[in-house]
Amino acid sequence: MRASQRARGEDVGLVDALISADERRRVSGSRFDELRSEQKRIGKLVPRASGDEKAELLKRAGELAGEVKAADAERDEAADETRRLLLALGNVVHPDVPVGGEDDFTVLETHGAPRDFEAEGFAPKDHLELGAALGAIDVERGAKVSGSRFYYLTGVGALLELALVNAAIAQATEAGFVPMLTPALVKPRAMEGTGFLGQAAQDVYQLEKDDLYLVGTSEVALAGYHMDEILDEARLPLRYAGFSPCFRREAGSHGKDTKGIIRVHQFDKVEMFSYVAPEDAEAELDRLLAWEKQWLTALGLAFRVIDVASGDLGASAQRKFDCEAWIPTQGKYRELTSTSNTGEFQARRLSIRMRGKEKGVRPLATLNGTLCAVPRTIVAILETHQNADGSVTVPEILRPYLGGRETLTPVTA
RNA sequence: GGAGGCUUCGCCUAGUCUGGUCUAUGGCGCCGCACUGCUAAUGCGGUUUGGGGUAACCCCCCAUCCCGGGUUCAAAUCCCGGAGCCUCCGCCA
Numbered sequence: 001m002r003a004s005q006r007a008r009g010e011d012v013g014l015v016d017a018l019i020s021a022d023e024r025r026r027v028s029g030s031r032f033d034e035l036r037s038e039q040k041r042i043g044k045l046v047p048r049a050s051g052d053e054k055a056e057l058l059k060r061a062g063e064l065a066g067e068v069k070a071a072d073a074e075r076d077e078a079a080d081e082t083r084r085l086l087l088a089l090g091n092v093v094h095p096d097v098p099v100g101g102e103d104d105f106t107v108l109e110t111h112g113a114p115r116d117f118e119a120e121g122f123a124p125k126d127h128l129e130l131g132a133a134l135g136a137i138d139v140e141r142g143a144k145v146s147g148s149r150f151y152y153l154t155g156v157g158a159l160l161e162l163a164l165v166n167a168a169i170a171q172a173t174e175a176g177f178v179p180m181l182t183p184a185l186v187k188p189r190a191m192e193g194t195g196f197l198g199q200a201a202q203d204v205y206q207l208e209k210d211d212l213y214l215v216g217t218s219e220v221a222l223a224g225y226h227m228d229e230i231l232d233e234a235r236l237p238l239r240y241a242g243f244s245p246c247f248r249r250e251a252g253s254h255g256k257d258t259k260g261i262i263r264v265h266q267f268d269k270v271e272m273f274s275y276v277a278p279e280d281a282e283a284e285l286d287r288l289l290a291w292e293k294q295w296l297t298a299l300g301l302a303f304r305v306i307d308v309a310s311g312d313l314g315a316s317a318q319r320k321f322d323c324e325a326w327i328p329t330q331g332k333y334r335e336l337t338s339t340s341n342t343g344e345f346q347a348r349r350l351s352i353r354m355r356g357k358e359k360g361v362r363p364l365a366t367l368n369g370t371l372c373a374v375p376r377t378i379v380a381i382l383e384t385h386q387n388a389d390g391s392v393t394v395p396e397i398l399r400p401y402l403g404g405r406e407t408l409t410p411v412t413a
Numbered sequence: 414g415g416a417g418g419c420u421u422c423g424c425c426u427a428g429u430c431u432g433g434u435c436u437a438u439g440g441c442g443c444c445g446c447a448c449u450g451c452u453a454a455u456g457c458g459g460u461u462u463g464g465g466g467u468a469a470c471c472c473c474c475c476a477u478c479c480c481g482g483g484u485u486c487a488a489a490u491c492c493c494g495g496a497g498c499c500u501c502c503g504c505c506a
Contacts, residue, residue, distance in 0.1 A: 025464095026464090026465075029464070029465070029475080029476095030465065030466085030474095030475090032475075032476090033464090033465070033466095033474060033475040033476085034474085034475085036474090036475060036476085037474060037475070039486080039487080040475095040487085042486075042487090043433065043486065043487045044433075044434085044487090046433075046486060046487075047433050047434090047487090048433095057486080058486055059486090060486085061486035061487075062486060063486095064486080065485080065486060065487090230423085230462085232423095355423095357444095361462080
C-alpha cells in the first residue's frame with residue numbers, strides 16, 4: 001500500500017491503519033511460511049523413520065501443529081483487517097478534478113442553446129402536464145399502486161421509452177458495443193466490488209431473505225460479468241451496452257424533485273461499459289463522453305458537460321463527466337448522463353485482470369457511461385420539443401421506432 | 414421443495430475407494446528453440462494463480478485441486494457445513 005493512494009483528506013487515517021494492518025499481515029505471513037516449511041520437511045521424514053528417531057520427529061511435529069495453527073489464525077486475522085480497510089477506501093481522484101462539493105463542478109462545454117419560449121410567444125408546460133395531456137405519464141396511479149416516486153408510462157409514453165431504448169442500443173451497437181440484457185438482482189460481491197456498498201449503501205434496495213441486491217444501474221452486472229477472470233489483452237477494449245431496470249431508494253433526497261419523473265425509484269437505462277488497459281482509460285473516458293454527446297445531440301437537446309467535483313464523485317470514480325440537459329420549466333440544466341473512469345478500482349475488487357505479452361497479468365481499468373436513462377430523457381424531450389398546441393415534435397432519430405410518427409398529439413379529453 | 418450426480422493448474426482429463434514418493438498425470442491450445450526450401454509435419458523445452466525472499470535475474474520458500482470448518486504428525490484424498498453446475502420429480506410464467 002502506497003502513500004500516494006491517499007486520495008482525500010478523510011481517508012488519511014484509514015490509509016495509516018491500512019498500512020499497519022498490511023505490515024502485520026506480511027510479518028505473520030512470513031512466520032507462518034517458515035513454520036509450515038519445517039512441518040512439511042518433517043512430514044516427509046516420518047514415514048521413513050523408525051524407533052527413537054520416529055518418536056522424536058513425531059514429538060516435534062506435534063508441537064509444530066499447534067504453532068502452525070496459531071500463526072495461521074494470526075495471519076488470517078491480519079488479512080481480514082487489511083481487506084476490510086481496503087474496501088472502505090475510495091478511489092484515487094484524478095488530479096484535474098475540481099476540488100469541492102456538489103456545486104463546485106466546472107463547466108467544460110455547452111452544446112446548443114436553450115430554446116427561447118418567450119420569443120416564440122408561449123409559456124412552456126412542464127413534462128407532467130404534457131405527459132398527462134398526451135396520455136404518456138401517470139404518476140397518480142404510480143403512487144396509488146407503489147408509492148411516491150413511482151409512475152406508469154402509458155400509450156405513447158410507453159412507446160417513447162421503447163423507441164429511445166431501441167435507438168440507443170442501435171447507436172451503441174453501431175459503435176461496436178455488445179448489447180446485453182443484464183440481471184437486476186445481484187449478489188453482495190458484485191455490489192461491493194463495484195463500490196456501491198460504501199457511502200452509497202443507503203441508496204440500495206436489499207433483499208435480505210435472499211441475500212441479493214437490486215441494482216441501481218446495469219454497471220454492476222456488467223462489471224461483475226468478468227469477475228474472477230483474466231482477459232486476453234488482444235480482446236480489449238471490451239465494450240458492452242447493458243439495458244436493465246434500475247432501482248434507487250433515494251434515501252436522503254426527500255423533498256428534491258418530488259413532482260415529476262426526474263427522480264424515481266425505478267427506471268430503465270441503457271448503459272455503456274468498457275474494459276480497457278489502464279493506459280487507455282483516460283482516452284476511453286473521452287470516447288464514452290463523445291458517444292453521450294452524439295446521443296443528446298441527435299435528440300436535439302441543449303446540454304452542457306461538467307467536470308464533477310471531488311466530493312461528488314462517489315467511491316469508485318477517479319473522474320466523472322456529467323452531461324446536463326436544459327429543462328425549460330426548471331430554467332436549469334439537469335443531469336441526463338454520467339460517465340466515470342473507475343480506473344483499476346472495480347477490477348481489483350472484482351479480481352478482473354488482463355494478460356498481455358509484455359507486462360504479463362495485471363489489473364485492467366473499467367469505465368461506465370449512461371447512454372439513455374429513460375425517464376429523464378423523456379422529461380427533456382417533452383419539454384424541449386413541445387409546441388404551443390400541446391403537441392410534441394418527435395426527434396428524427398426516434399421516428400423510425402415510432403412508426404414514422406413526427407408528432408405526439410394530446411388525447412382529447 | 415424432494416432425490417441423485419458432478420466441481421482438479423486456459424480447455425479436456427488421470428489421481429480420491431486403500432492419507433505421506435501428488436514437488437498433481439496425459440492430451441489440446443499457446444510460447445520458445447531445433448530441423449525441413451517453405452504459412453505444415455516432427456522433435457526438444459516451457460506454460461495455474463497469488464504472496465514472500467532477492468538490487469534484479471536465475472532461483473528459493475509458502476499458499477492454491479469450488480469455498481469454509483474439522484480429524485491427523487501429515488489431506489486433492491477422510492468427516493461436517495456451504496456454493497455452483499447438471500439430471501429426474503414436484504410447482505410455476
